[in-house]
Amino acid sequence: MKTIKDVDIAGKRVFFRVDFNVPLDANLKVADDSRLTAVLPTLAYARKQKARLILSSHLGRPDGKVVPEMSLAPVAKRLGELMHADVRMAPDCIGPAVKILVDAMKPGDILMLENLRYHPEEQKNDDAFARALAELGDVYINDAFAVSHRPDASVVAVTRHVPVCAAGFLLGKEIDYFDKAMSHPKRPFAAVVGGAKVSGKLGALENMLAHVDKLLIGGAMANTFLKSRGVAVGKSKIEADLIPVAETVMKKAREKGIEFFLPVDAVVASRMAPDAETTVVSIEDFPADGMALDIGPKTSKLYAKALGDAATIIWNGPLGVFEMDAFSRGTLEMAKCLAASRALTIVGGGDTDAAIHKAGVADKITYISTGGGAFLELLEGKILPGVAALQQADSRR
Secondary structure, X not given: OOEHHHXXXXXXXXXXXXXXXXXXXXXOOEOOOHHXXXXXXXXXXXXXXXXXXXXXXXXXXXXXXXXXXXXXXXXXXXXXXXXXXXXEEOOOOOOHHHHHHHHOOOOOOEEXXXXXXXXXXXXXXXXXXXXHHHOOXXXXXXXXXXXOOOOOOOOOHHHHXXXXXXXXXXXXXXXXXXXXXXXXXXXXXXXXXXXXXXXXXXXXXXXXXXXXXXXEEOOOHHHHHHHHOOOOOOOOOOXXXXXHHHHHHHHHHHXXXXXXXXXXXXXXEOOOOOOOOEEEEEHHHOOOOOEEEEEOHHHHHHHHHHOOOOOEEEEEOOOOOOOOHHHOHHHHHHHHHHHHOXXXXXXXXXXXXXXXXXXXXXXXXXXXXXXXXXXXXXXXXXXXXXXXXXXXXXXXX
Protein backbone atom coordinates (compact mmCIF):
# COMPACT_ATOMS: atom_id res chain seq x y z
CA MET A 1 0.00 0.00 0.00
CA LYS A 2 1.46 3.31 -1.07
CA THR A 3 1.79 6.15 1.40
CA ILE A 4 1.89 9.87 0.86
CA LYS A 5 5.68 9.74 0.53
CA ASP A 6 5.38 7.46 -2.48
CA VAL A 7 3.37 9.91 -4.59
CA ASP A 8 4.03 13.35 -6.00
CA ILE A 9 1.96 15.95 -4.14
CA ALA A 10 4.18 18.99 -4.69
CA GLY A 11 1.97 21.98 -5.42
CA LYS A 12 -1.06 19.77 -5.99
CA ARG A 13 -4.57 19.82 -4.59
CA VAL A 14 -4.56 17.02 -2.02
CA PHE A 15 -7.95 15.76 -0.83
CA PHE A 16 -7.56 14.25 2.66
CA ARG A 17 -10.03 11.97 4.39
CA VAL A 18 -9.27 12.42 8.07
CA ASP A 19 -11.15 11.44 11.21
CA PHE A 20 -12.01 14.62 13.07
CA ASN A 21 -15.08 13.14 14.74
CA VAL A 22 -14.08 14.66 18.07
CA PRO A 23 -16.10 15.48 21.19
CA LEU A 24 -17.27 19.07 21.60
CA ASP A 25 -18.03 20.63 24.98
CA ALA A 26 -21.10 22.66 25.97
CA ASN A 27 -19.54 25.72 24.33
CA LEU A 28 -18.95 23.79 21.09
CA LYS A 29 -15.19 23.78 21.58
CA VAL A 30 -13.04 20.73 20.95
CA ALA A 31 -12.84 18.79 24.21
CA ASP A 32 -10.25 16.24 23.05
CA ASP A 33 -7.91 17.03 20.17
CA SER A 34 -6.02 13.71 20.10
CA ARG A 35 -7.50 12.79 16.72
CA LEU A 36 -6.25 16.09 15.34
CA THR A 37 -2.73 15.70 16.69
CA ALA A 38 -2.60 12.15 15.30
CA VAL A 39 -2.62 13.43 11.69
CA LEU A 40 -0.40 16.48 12.18
CA PRO A 41 2.70 14.69 10.79
CA THR A 42 0.85 13.92 7.55
CA LEU A 43 -0.49 17.45 7.20
CA ALA A 44 2.87 19.02 8.05
CA TYR A 45 4.55 16.90 5.39
CA ALA A 46 1.98 17.97 2.79
CA ARG A 47 2.49 21.66 3.60
CA LYS A 48 6.25 21.21 3.32
CA GLN A 49 5.62 19.89 -0.19
CA LYS A 50 3.70 23.10 -0.96
CA ALA A 51 0.51 21.13 -1.48
CA ARG A 52 -2.96 22.61 -1.14
CA LEU A 53 -4.66 20.78 1.72
CA ILE A 54 -8.38 20.02 1.42
CA LEU A 55 -9.60 18.25 4.56
CA SER A 56 -12.78 16.19 4.79
CA SER A 57 -14.35 14.48 7.79
CA HIS A 58 -17.64 13.74 9.49
CA LEU A 59 -18.70 14.80 12.96
CA GLY A 60 -21.43 13.07 14.92
CA ARG A 61 -24.53 11.60 13.35
CA PRO A 62 -26.50 14.32 11.58
CA ASP A 63 -28.28 11.65 9.51
CA GLY A 64 -27.98 13.45 6.22
CA LYS A 65 -29.24 16.80 7.50
CA VAL A 66 -27.52 20.09 8.32
CA VAL A 67 -27.18 20.21 12.10
CA PRO A 68 -25.33 23.41 13.13
CA GLU A 69 -24.15 21.85 16.39
CA MET A 70 -22.25 19.26 14.33
CA SER A 71 -20.38 21.74 12.17
CA LEU A 72 -16.65 21.21 11.77
CA ALA A 73 -15.99 24.93 12.28
CA PRO A 74 -14.76 24.47 15.89
CA VAL A 75 -12.46 21.72 14.65
CA ALA A 76 -11.04 23.99 11.96
CA LYS A 77 -10.32 26.62 14.59
CA ARG A 78 -8.54 24.17 16.91
CA LEU A 79 -6.57 22.65 14.04
CA GLY A 80 -5.39 26.11 13.05
CA GLU A 81 -4.13 26.64 16.59
CA LEU A 82 -2.28 23.34 16.56
CA MET A 83 -0.71 23.96 13.16
CA HIS A 84 -0.07 27.68 13.75
CA ALA A 85 -1.78 28.31 10.44
CA ASP A 86 -5.00 29.69 9.03
CA VAL A 87 -7.54 26.93 8.38
CA ARG A 88 -10.35 28.25 6.25
CA MET A 89 -13.83 26.80 6.72
CA ALA A 90 -15.93 25.88 3.68
CA PRO A 91 -19.74 26.26 3.73
CA ASP A 92 -20.21 22.71 2.44
CA CYS A 93 -18.15 19.75 1.21
CA ILE A 94 -19.27 19.94 -2.45
CA GLY A 95 -20.82 22.53 -4.76
CA PRO A 96 -19.90 25.72 -6.61
CA ALA A 97 -19.05 27.76 -3.49
CA VAL A 98 -16.58 25.10 -2.35
CA LYS A 99 -15.06 24.85 -5.82
CA ILE A 100 -14.43 28.62 -5.83
CA LEU A 101 -12.58 28.35 -2.49
CA VAL A 102 -10.48 25.44 -3.73
CA ASP A 103 -9.57 27.24 -6.99
CA ALA A 104 -8.38 30.23 -4.98
CA MET A 105 -6.05 28.18 -2.77
CA LYS A 106 -2.31 28.80 -2.82
CA PRO A 107 0.49 26.35 -1.97
CA GLY A 108 0.37 25.51 1.74
CA ASP A 109 -3.22 26.70 2.20
CA ILE A 110 -5.61 24.60 4.29
CA LEU A 111 -9.35 24.30 3.69
CA MET A 112 -11.70 22.39 5.97
CA LEU A 113 -14.79 21.06 4.23
CA GLU A 114 -18.07 20.97 6.11
CA ASN A 115 -19.43 17.76 7.66
CA LEU A 116 -19.61 15.01 5.04
CA ARG A 117 -22.58 13.43 6.76
CA TYR A 118 -24.74 16.48 6.14
CA HIS A 119 -25.25 14.61 2.86
CA PRO A 120 -27.04 11.23 3.06
CA GLU A 121 -25.08 10.10 0.01
CA GLU A 122 -21.88 9.87 2.08
CA GLN A 123 -22.91 6.79 4.03
CA LYS A 124 -24.55 5.25 0.97
CA ASN A 125 -21.18 5.23 -0.85
CA ASP A 126 -22.93 7.16 -3.60
CA ASP A 127 -20.81 7.37 -6.74
CA ALA A 128 -22.09 10.77 -7.91
CA PHE A 129 -21.36 12.29 -4.50
CA ALA A 130 -17.91 10.68 -4.53
CA ARG A 131 -17.24 12.10 -7.98
CA ALA A 132 -18.14 15.59 -6.73
CA LEU A 133 -15.66 15.19 -3.87
CA ALA A 134 -13.01 13.86 -6.24
CA GLU A 135 -13.26 16.95 -8.45
CA LEU A 136 -11.70 18.94 -5.63
CA GLY A 137 -8.40 17.06 -5.61
CA ASP A 138 -5.55 15.84 -7.79
CA VAL A 139 -4.42 13.36 -5.14
CA TYR A 140 -6.46 11.46 -2.54
CA ILE A 141 -4.95 10.60 0.84
CA ASN A 142 -6.77 8.44 3.37
CA ASP A 143 -5.43 9.08 6.86
CA ALA A 144 -8.61 8.07 8.69
CA PHE A 145 -8.01 4.55 10.01
CA ALA A 146 -10.95 4.83 12.42
CA VAL A 147 -13.45 5.03 9.54
CA SER A 148 -11.66 2.81 7.04
CA HIS A 149 -13.93 -0.09 7.96
CA ARG A 150 -16.90 1.89 6.65
CA PRO A 151 -17.77 1.72 2.92
CA ASP A 152 -18.54 5.44 2.72
CA ALA A 153 -18.23 7.61 -0.37
CA SER A 154 -15.26 9.56 1.01
CA VAL A 155 -13.50 6.30 1.93
CA VAL A 156 -14.24 3.94 -0.96
CA ALA A 157 -16.06 5.35 -4.00
CA VAL A 158 -13.91 8.48 -4.18
CA THR A 159 -10.82 6.39 -4.95
CA ARG A 160 -12.34 5.48 -8.32
CA HIS A 161 -12.30 9.10 -9.46
CA VAL A 162 -9.05 10.65 -8.18
CA PRO A 163 -5.99 10.01 -10.39
CA VAL A 164 -3.62 9.19 -7.51
CA CYS A 165 -4.52 7.57 -4.17
CA ALA A 166 -2.41 6.68 -1.14
CA ALA A 167 -2.44 6.35 2.64
CA GLY A 168 -1.35 8.99 5.12
CA PHE A 169 1.27 8.30 7.77
CA LEU A 170 -1.32 7.44 10.44
CA LEU A 171 -3.18 4.85 8.36
CA GLY A 172 0.12 3.40 7.17
CA LYS A 173 1.38 3.11 10.74
CA GLU A 174 -1.82 1.43 11.94
CA ILE A 175 -1.63 -1.24 9.25
CA ASP A 176 2.14 -1.75 9.69
CA TYR A 177 1.88 -2.27 13.44
CA PHE A 178 -1.01 -4.65 13.12
CA ASP A 179 0.74 -6.62 10.39
CA LYS A 180 3.86 -6.79 12.54
CA ALA A 181 1.84 -8.24 15.39
CA MET A 182 -0.40 -10.63 13.47
CA SER A 183 1.70 -11.76 10.52
CA HIS A 184 5.20 -11.70 11.95
CA PRO A 185 4.87 -11.70 15.74
CA LYS A 186 7.70 -12.24 18.14
CA ARG A 187 6.65 -15.09 20.39
CA PRO A 188 5.11 -15.87 22.76
CA PHE A 189 2.21 -13.89 21.31
CA ALA A 190 -0.63 -13.14 23.75
CA ALA A 191 -4.03 -11.55 23.23
CA VAL A 192 -6.14 -10.02 25.98
CA VAL A 193 -9.80 -9.77 24.96
CA GLY A 194 -12.47 -8.17 27.12
CA GLY A 195 -15.74 -6.36 26.71
CA ALA A 196 -19.40 -7.08 27.30
CA LYS A 197 -20.37 -9.66 24.69
CA VAL A 198 -18.92 -12.80 23.15
CA SER A 199 -21.07 -12.04 20.10
CA GLY A 200 -19.25 -8.77 19.55
CA LYS A 201 -15.82 -10.41 19.68
CA LEU A 202 -16.54 -13.86 18.26
CA GLY A 203 -14.93 -13.18 14.90
CA ALA A 204 -11.85 -11.79 16.61
CA LEU A 205 -11.60 -14.74 19.00
CA GLU A 206 -11.87 -17.28 16.19
CA ASN A 207 -9.24 -15.48 14.11
CA MET A 208 -6.92 -15.12 17.10
CA LEU A 209 -6.86 -18.90 17.49
CA ALA A 210 -4.85 -19.04 14.27
CA HIS A 211 -2.19 -16.69 15.58
CA VAL A 212 -1.71 -16.49 19.34
CA ASP A 213 0.04 -18.65 21.93
CA LYS A 214 -2.02 -17.33 24.84
CA LEU A 215 -5.56 -15.98 25.09
CA LEU A 216 -6.76 -14.14 28.19
CA ILE A 217 -10.47 -13.38 28.58
CA GLY A 218 -12.08 -10.71 30.77
CA GLY A 219 -15.10 -8.46 31.01
CA ALA A 220 -18.70 -9.66 31.02
CA MET A 221 -17.94 -11.93 28.08
CA ALA A 222 -15.89 -14.11 30.45
CA ASN A 223 -19.13 -15.05 32.23
CA THR A 224 -20.39 -16.92 29.18
CA PHE A 225 -17.16 -18.92 29.03
CA LEU A 226 -17.33 -19.68 32.74
CA LYS A 227 -20.96 -20.76 32.40
CA SER A 228 -19.97 -23.12 29.60
CA ARG A 229 -17.60 -24.77 32.06
CA GLY A 230 -20.46 -25.33 34.46
CA VAL A 231 -19.53 -22.46 36.79
CA ALA A 232 -22.45 -20.75 38.51
CA VAL A 233 -22.11 -17.00 37.93
CA GLY A 234 -25.17 -15.76 39.80
CA LYS A 235 -26.94 -12.86 38.10
CA SER A 236 -23.94 -11.97 35.95
CA LYS A 237 -24.60 -11.04 32.36
CA ILE A 238 -24.26 -14.02 30.01
CA GLU A 239 -25.25 -14.90 26.45
CA ALA A 240 -26.95 -18.25 26.93
CA ASP A 241 -27.26 -18.92 23.20
CA LEU A 242 -23.49 -18.62 22.82
CA ILE A 243 -22.52 -21.10 25.51
CA PRO A 244 -21.96 -23.84 22.89
CA VAL A 245 -19.85 -21.39 20.88
CA ALA A 246 -17.74 -20.61 23.93
CA GLU A 247 -17.20 -24.35 24.42
CA THR A 248 -16.07 -24.66 20.80
CA VAL A 249 -13.62 -21.77 21.12
CA MET A 250 -12.03 -23.35 24.20
CA LYS A 251 -11.92 -26.77 22.54
CA LYS A 252 -10.11 -25.32 19.51
CA ALA A 253 -7.67 -23.55 21.81
CA ARG A 254 -6.87 -26.85 23.55
CA GLU A 255 -6.41 -28.62 20.24
CA LYS A 256 -3.99 -25.95 19.07
CA GLY A 257 -2.07 -25.93 22.34
CA ILE A 258 -3.06 -22.35 23.11
CA GLU A 259 -3.02 -21.39 26.78
CA PHE A 260 -6.53 -20.18 27.59
CA PHE A 261 -7.14 -18.08 30.71
CA LEU A 262 -10.41 -17.21 32.45
CA PRO A 263 -10.92 -15.27 35.72
CA VAL A 264 -10.36 -17.21 38.94
CA ASP A 265 -11.98 -14.55 41.12
CA ALA A 266 -14.21 -11.54 40.64
CA VAL A 267 -15.35 -8.27 42.16
CA VAL A 268 -19.04 -8.87 42.80
CA ALA A 269 -21.99 -6.62 43.65
CA SER A 270 -25.75 -7.05 43.72
CA ARG A 271 -26.16 -4.11 41.34
CA MET A 272 -24.07 -2.15 38.87
CA ALA A 273 -23.78 1.24 40.55
CA PRO A 274 -20.89 3.43 41.74
CA ASP A 275 -22.03 3.17 45.37
CA ALA A 276 -22.80 -0.54 45.33
CA GLU A 277 -21.36 -2.68 48.10
CA THR A 278 -18.66 -4.93 46.63
CA THR A 279 -16.91 -8.09 47.64
CA VAL A 280 -14.20 -10.25 46.10
CA VAL A 281 -15.12 -13.90 45.66
CA SER A 282 -13.54 -16.98 44.19
CA ILE A 283 -15.27 -18.16 41.04
CA GLU A 284 -16.11 -21.41 42.84
CA ASP A 285 -17.91 -19.48 45.62
CA PHE A 286 -20.02 -17.17 43.48
CA PRO A 287 -23.09 -15.80 45.34
CA ALA A 288 -26.45 -16.52 43.74
CA ASP A 289 -27.53 -12.87 43.86
CA GLY A 290 -24.17 -11.41 42.74
CA MET A 291 -22.96 -9.90 39.48
CA ALA A 292 -19.33 -10.15 38.30
CA LEU A 293 -18.36 -6.57 37.44
CA ASP A 294 -14.55 -6.81 37.41
CA ILE A 295 -11.83 -9.42 37.56
CA GLY A 296 -10.44 -9.95 41.05
CA PRO A 297 -6.89 -9.46 42.40
CA LYS A 298 -5.90 -13.12 42.00
CA THR A 299 -6.93 -12.98 38.35
CA SER A 300 -4.87 -9.82 37.85
CA LYS A 301 -1.82 -11.60 39.28
CA LEU A 302 -2.51 -14.71 37.20
CA TYR A 303 -2.82 -12.66 34.02
CA ALA A 304 0.31 -10.63 34.80
CA LYS A 305 2.25 -13.85 35.26
CA ALA A 306 0.86 -15.26 32.02
CA LEU A 307 2.01 -12.15 30.15
CA GLY A 308 5.40 -12.11 31.86
CA ASP A 309 7.25 -13.87 29.04
CA ALA A 310 5.18 -12.50 26.16
CA ALA A 311 7.05 -10.82 23.32
CA THR A 312 3.91 -9.50 21.60
CA ILE A 313 0.67 -8.47 23.31
CA ILE A 314 -2.57 -7.21 21.77
CA TRP A 315 -5.33 -5.92 24.04
CA ASN A 316 -8.90 -5.08 23.09
CA GLY A 317 -11.74 -4.52 25.55
CA PRO A 318 -11.90 -3.61 29.28
CA LEU A 319 -11.88 -6.36 31.90
CA GLY A 320 -14.64 -4.83 34.01
CA VAL A 321 -16.99 -1.86 34.24
CA PHE A 322 -13.94 0.39 34.43
CA GLU A 323 -15.97 3.61 34.11
CA MET A 324 -16.95 3.09 37.76
CA ASP A 325 -14.05 3.28 40.20
CA ALA A 326 -15.33 0.33 42.21
CA PHE A 327 -14.97 -1.94 39.16
CA SER A 328 -11.97 -0.38 37.44
CA ARG A 329 -9.03 -1.96 39.23
CA GLY A 330 -8.71 -5.05 37.03
CA THR A 331 -8.64 -3.01 33.82
CA LEU A 332 -6.21 -0.46 35.27
CA GLU A 333 -3.94 -3.24 36.55
CA MET A 334 -3.86 -4.73 33.05
CA ALA A 335 -2.93 -1.31 31.65
CA LYS A 336 -0.05 -1.09 34.13
CA CYS A 337 0.98 -4.64 33.33
CA LEU A 338 1.32 -3.83 29.63
CA ALA A 339 3.13 -0.60 30.44
CA ALA A 340 5.74 -2.52 32.44
CA SER A 341 6.15 -5.20 29.78
CA ARG A 342 9.12 -5.38 27.43
CA ALA A 343 6.84 -6.82 24.75
CA LEU A 344 5.55 -5.07 21.66
CA THR A 345 2.23 -3.85 23.06
CA ILE A 346 -0.68 -2.84 20.83
CA VAL A 347 -3.94 -1.56 22.28
CA GLY A 348 -7.14 -0.91 20.33
CA GLY A 349 -10.73 0.08 21.00
CA GLY A 350 -12.20 3.27 22.43
CA ASP A 351 -12.79 1.92 25.94
CA THR A 352 -9.37 0.28 26.10
CA ASP A 353 -7.75 3.48 24.90
CA ALA A 354 -9.62 5.39 27.60
CA ALA A 355 -8.46 2.91 30.23
CA ILE A 356 -4.83 3.30 29.18
CA HIS A 357 -5.10 7.07 29.57
CA LYS A 358 -7.00 6.74 32.85
CA ALA A 359 -4.13 4.62 34.16
CA GLY A 360 -1.66 7.30 33.04
CA VAL A 361 0.50 4.89 31.05
CA ALA A 362 -0.20 5.88 27.43
CA ASP A 363 3.43 6.86 26.88
CA LYS A 364 4.55 3.35 27.85
CA ILE A 365 2.43 1.46 25.32
CA THR A 366 4.13 0.70 22.01
CA TYR A 367 1.12 1.63 19.92
CA ILE A 368 -2.41 2.77 20.71
CA SER A 369 -4.75 2.40 17.76
CA THR A 370 -7.01 5.31 16.84
CA GLY A 371 -9.83 3.05 15.69
CA GLY A 372 -12.35 0.92 17.54
CA GLY A 373 -14.48 -0.77 14.89
CA ALA A 374 -11.62 -0.76 12.38
CA PHE A 375 -9.25 -2.34 14.90
CA LEU A 376 -11.79 -5.04 15.71
CA GLU A 377 -12.26 -5.86 12.02
CA LEU A 378 -8.51 -6.30 11.67
CA LEU A 379 -8.61 -8.64 14.67
CA GLU A 380 -11.27 -10.60 12.78
CA GLY A 381 -8.87 -11.00 9.87
CA LYS A 382 -10.81 -8.74 7.52
CA ILE A 383 -9.38 -6.34 4.97
CA LEU A 384 -10.75 -2.87 5.65
CA PRO A 385 -12.82 -1.42 2.77
CA GLY A 386 -10.76 1.78 2.86
CA VAL A 387 -7.50 -0.15 2.56
CA ALA A 388 -8.89 -2.40 -0.16
CA ALA A 389 -10.01 0.69 -2.09
CA LEU A 390 -6.48 2.13 -2.00
CA GLN A 391 -5.02 -1.17 -3.15
CA GLN A 392 -7.50 -1.44 -6.00
CA ALA A 393 -6.86 2.16 -7.04
CA ASP A 394 -3.15 1.44 -7.18
CA SER A 395 -3.67 -1.70 -9.28
CA ARG A 396 -5.72 0.26 -11.81
CA ARG A 397 -2.85 2.61 -12.52
